[in-house]
Amino acid sequence: MSSAGDLPLSGMAHKAQMTCHDCPLRHFCLPARLGEEEVARLERIIRRNRPLQKGEHLFRAGEPVQQIYALRSGSLKNYLLDQDGTEQITGFVLPGELVGIDGFGRSTFPGYAMALETSMACTIPLAELEELAGAIPNLRKQLLNILGRELHEEHEHLSHTHESAEQRLALFLLNLSSRFSKRGLSALNFILPMSRGEIGNYLGLTTETISRLFTRYRQQGLIDSQGREVHLLDVKALCGLCATPADTTPSGLQAG
Amino acid sequence: MSSAGDLPLSGMAHKAQMTCHDCPLRHFCLPARLGEEEVARLERIIRRNRPLQKGEHLFRAGEPVQQIYALRSGSLKNYLLDQDGTEQITGFVLPGELVGIDGFGRSTFPGYAMALETSMACTIPLAELEELAGAIPNLRKQLLNILGRELHEEHEHLSHTHESAEQRLALFLLNLSSRFSKRGLSALNFILPMSRGEIGNYLGLTTETISRLFTRYRQQGLIDSQGREVHLLDVKALCGLCATPADTTPSGLQAG
DNA sequence: CGAGCGATTGATTTCTTTCAATATCGGTGG
DNA sequence: CCACCGATATTGAAAGAAATCAATCGCTCG
Numbered sequence: 130m131s132s133a134g135d136l137p138l139s140g141m142a143h144k145a146q147m148t149c150h151d152c153p154l155r156h157f158c159l160p161a162r163l164g165e166e167e168v169a170r171l172e173r174i175i176r177r178n179r180p181l182q183k184g185e186h187l188f189r190a191g192e193p194v195q196q197i198y199a200l201r202s203g204s205l206k207n208y209l210l211d212q213d214g215t216e217q218i219t220g221f222v223l224p225g226e227l228v229g230i231d232g233f234g235r236s237t238f239p240g241y242a243m244a245l246e247t248s249m250a251c252t253i254p255l256a257e258l259e260e261l262a263g264a265i266p267n268l269r270k271q272l273l274n275i276l277g278r279e280l281h282e283e284h285e286h287l288s289h290t291h292e293s294a295e296q297r298l299a300l301f302l303l304n305l306s307s308r309f310s311k312r313g314l315s316a317l318n319f320i321l322p323m324s325r326g327e328i329g330n331y332l333g334l335t336t337e338t339i340s341r342l343f344t345r346y347r348q349q350g351l352i353d354s355q356g357r358e359v360h361l362l363d364v365k366a367l368c369g370l371c372a373t374p375a376d377t378t379p380s381g382l383q384a385g
Numbered sequence: 386m387s388s389a390g391d392l393p394l395s396g397m398a399h400k401a402q403m404t405c406h407d408c409p410l411r412h413f414c415l416p417a418r419l420g421e422e423e424v425a426r427l428e429r430i431i432r433r434n435r436p437l438q439k440g441e442h443l444f445r446a447g448e449p450v451q452q453i454y455a456l457r458s459g460s461l462k463n464y465l466l467d468q469d470g471t472e473q474i475t476g477f478v479l480p481g482e483l484v485g486i487d488g489f490g491r492s493t494f495p496g497y498a499m500a501l502e503t504s505m506a507c508t509i510p511l512a513e514l515e516e517l518a519g520a521i522p523n524l525r526k527q528l529l530n531i532l533g534r535e536l537h538e539e540h541e542h543l544s545h546t547h548e549s550a551e552q553r554l555a556l557f558l559l560n561l562s563s564r565f566s567k568r569g570l571s572a573l574n575f576i577l578p579m580s581r582g583e584i585g586n587y588l589g590l591t592t593e594t595i596s597r598l599f600t601r602y603r604q605q606g607l608i609d610s611q612g613r614e615v616h617l618l619d620v621k622a623l624c625g626l627c628a629t630p631a632d633t634t635p636s637g638l639q640a641g
Numbered sequence: 642c643g644a645g646c647g648a649t650t651g652a653t654t655t656c657t658t659t660c661a662a663t664a665t666c667g668g669t670g671g
Numbered sequence: 672c673c674a675c676c677g678a679t680a681t682t683g684a685a686a687g688a689a690a691t692c693a694a695t696c697g698c699t700c701g
Contacts, residue, residue, distance in 0.1 A: 207540075209540060209541070209544050211544065212628055213628065217543075217544035219540040219543055219544060220540075230532075230533060230536060231533055231536040231537040231540055232533060232537075233529040233530055233532060233533025233534070233536075234526075234529060234530025234531065234532075234533040234534050235533065235534075235537070239537050239540075240540065259522065259525060259526060259529070260522075262518075262519075262525060263518075263519050263520075263522055263525060264519075266515065266516075266519055269515060269518060269519060269525070270490075270515060272529070273489040273490060273515070273528070273532070274489055274490025275490065276486075276489060276490075276529075276532040276533075276536065277486060277487055277488060277489025277490040277491065277532075278489070278490050278491075279536060280486060280487040280489075280532065280535060280536055280539065281487040281488075281491070281495050283536065283539040283540070283543065284463075284465060284475040284476075284487055284495075284496065284539070285465070286543065287473075287475055287539065287542065287543060287546075288465050288467065288473035288475060290543075290546050290589040291586075291589035291590070293688075293689095294688075294689065324646095324647065324648090325647070325648065325649095326647075326648090330547075333546040333547030334547070334689075334690090335689075335690060335691080336647080336648075336649095337648090337649080337650085337689090337690080337691085338688095338689060338690075339648095340647095340648055340649055340650080341649080341650080341689095343648090343649090344649075344650085356647090356648080356697095356698085372468055372469065549656075549657095550656080550657070580678095580679065580680085581679075581680065581681095582679075582680090590657075590658090591657075591658060591659080592679085592680075592681095593657090593658075593659085593680090593681080593682085594656095594657060594658075595680095596679095596680055596681055596682080597657095597681080597682080599680090599681090600681075600682080612665090612666075612679090612680080
C-alpha cells in the first residue's frame with residue numbers, strides 16, 4: 130500500500146490561522162457568504178479551544194447549550210446513549226462542519242461529541258451568534274442553509290436505511306470520499322478516522338458485517354484496504370452498487 | 386371498536402381562524418414565543434392556500450424554494466424519489482409543523498410533500514421570513530429551535546434504524562400517539578393517516594411485516610385495531626418493547 | 642513482552658423479505 | 672341498492688441476508 134495523499138484530517142488548519150479570515154475552511158463553514166467586515170465581526174465572538182485528544186469529549190449529553198462548535202481539524206463522532214446505555218452513532222464530523230446544532234432549542238445537549246483523533250474546534254457562543262444573526266442577513270442565511278442541508282442529508286441517509294448492507298457501505302465510503310475531496314484531500318486514498326465497529330454502529334450493521342464487506346470489496350477489486358487505510362480503485366462500480374441492483378417494479382405506494 | 390375520540394386531523398383548525406392569533410396550533414408553530422404585536426407582523430407575510438385533496442402535492446422536488454409551509458390541518462407525507470424512481474418516505478407532517486425546511490439553502494426542493502387526507506397549509510414566503518427573522522429575535526430563536534429539534538428527532542429516528550421491526554413499529558405508534566396528544570387529540574385512540582405500506586416504507590420494513598406486527602400486537606393485547614383505526618390498550622407494554630429486549634428482565638412474565 | 646482491543650473469518654441461527662394467495666374495504670356505476 | 676373493481680390488508684410458506692456465537696490473528700500500547 131502506498132501512502133501518497135493520505136493526509137490526516139488532523140493536519141488541516143493546523144498552522145496558527147487562528148482567524149476565520151485565514152482559515153482554509155472558511156468557504157464551507159459559517160463565514161461563507163460573509164464579507165470581510167462581517168467575518169471580522171463573527172471572529173470577535175469566536176473562541177478557540179485547546180486541542181482534544183482522541184477519545185476526549187467536546188461536549189456530553191446533559192451539558193448546557195451555551196455554545197455550538199465548528200470543527201477546525203481532526204474528526205468527531207456524534208452519538209446518543211439510549212436508555213440501556215448503548216451508544217448510537219448519529220454522524221461523523223469533518224473539518225468545517227458545525228457541531229452541536231441539534232442542541233438548538235434545548236437547554237442541554239441531547240448527545241455526545243467525541244474526538245476520533247486529535248482535533249481542534251472553534252467555540253461559538255449561542256447568545257452572541259443569535260444576536261449577530263439578527264444583524265447580518267448573510268449569516269442568518271448561512272445558518273439556515275447549514276441546518277437545511279444537514280436536515281436533507283439526514284433524510285437521505287434515512288432513505289438508505291432499507292437498502293442492503295453492501296449498498297449502505299458503498300454509499301458511506303463514497304460520501305466520505307466526497308467530503309474529503311471537498312476539503313482538498315484525496316478522494317481516492319484516505320484513512321478512515323473511525324473503526325469498523327463505529328461504521329457498523331452508524332450504518333445499523335455489525336462489526337463483522339462491515340469487515341466481511343471490506344473483504345468482499347477487496348476481492349472484487351473495488352477497493353484496496355489495510356486497516357483504516359482505504360484506496361478506492363473502482364469508483365464507478367461502487368456507484369453502481371448504490372443504485373438499485375435490478376429495476377424492481379415500484380408497485381405499491383402510488384397515490385394519485 | 387368504539388370510535389370515541391377519533392377525531393380526524395383534517396378537523397383541526399378548520400373553522401375560519403385564518404390568523405395565527407386565533408390558531409389553536411399557535412403555540413407549537415412558528416408564532417410560539419412571539420408577543421401579540423410580533424404575531425401580527427408574522428401574520429402579515431403569511432398566505433393561506435386552498436385545501437389540498439388527498440394525493441395532491443403541496444410541492445414537488447425541483448420546484449423553486451420561494452416559500453416554506455406550516456400545516457394547518459390534515460397530514461402530509463414527505464418523500465424523496467431515488468434515481469430509479471422509488472419513493473422513500475422521510476417523514477409525516479401533522480398540524481402545526483413546518484414543511485419544506487429541508488429546502489433551506491437550496492434553490493429547489495429536494496423532495497415531495499403530498500397530502501394524506503384533505504389538508505390545509507399556510508404559505509410563508511422565504512425572503513420575507515428571513516427578513517422578519519432579522520427583526521424579531523424570538524422568531525429567529527423559534528426558527529432555530531424548530532430546526533434543531535427536527536434534526537434531533539431525525540437523529541433519534543436514525544438511531545432506531547438497527548432495532549428490530551417490533552421495536553420500531555412500537556416506537557412509531559408511541560411517537561404518533563404523543564404528537565396527537567399534544568394537539569389535543571386522544572393519545573390512545575386515533576386513526577392513522579397513512580397506509581401500512583407507507584409506515585413500512587418510512588420504517589424500512591415491508592407492508593407484510595407491518596401487517597404481521599399489527600396482528601401480533603393485537604394478539605398480545607397491546608393494541609386493538611381495525612384498518613387504520615388504532616386503540617392503544619397497553620402503553621406500558623409498548624414502551625417496554627422499545628427498551629432493549631435483552632437482559633433487562635424485570636420479572637419472568639414475558640414468554641420467549 | 643504481555644495484555645487487550647480491533648479486525649478477520651467461519652458456522653449457525655434468526656428475523657425479515659419475498660413470493661403467492663386470498664380477504665376486505667371504499668368507491669362507482671348500473 | 673347492490674354488484675363489481677382496484678387498492679389495501681392479511682396470512683402462509685420459502686428463501687435470503689445479516690446477526691450472533693465463536694475462534695484466531697495482529698497490532699498498539701503500556
